[in-house]
Amino acid sequence: MASDGQIIAEIAAPPEELQACWAQMPEIEQYNVSPAEGEYQRCALTPRGGIDLRPHIFMLARERGWYLRELTRSRHSLEDIYVRITRPNEEEEG
Numbered sequence: 846m847a848s849d850g851q852i853i854a855e856i857a858a859p860p861e862e863l864q865a866c867w868a869q870m871p872e873i874e875q876y877n878v879s880p881a882e883g884e885y886q887r888c889a890l891t892p893r894g895g896i897d898l899r900p901h902i903f904m905l906a907r908e909r910g911w912y913l914r915e916l917t918r919s920r921h922s923l924e925d926i927y928v929r930i931t932r933p934n935e936e937e938e939g
Contacts, residue, residue, distance in 0.1 A: 855915040857883075
């Protein structure tokens, strides 16, 4: 379940530039960019293979002069974990 977590970053940058960056990073499996408060964009990033994206995001923001307001790893709630563990496998259903 650790590899399923997302990284949430709020960055003051043009959304088109953020989307282009995320699309080019092989470490990112999926991404979503949505408006946040003010000029910030909220980026939900799913890493590929459990990589910790936070150092990559920090360095990118620093190199491009973007303001970084939030950089966190989302945690699974107990409910999420319970549902994941108790859900039958597709193989068991067949």
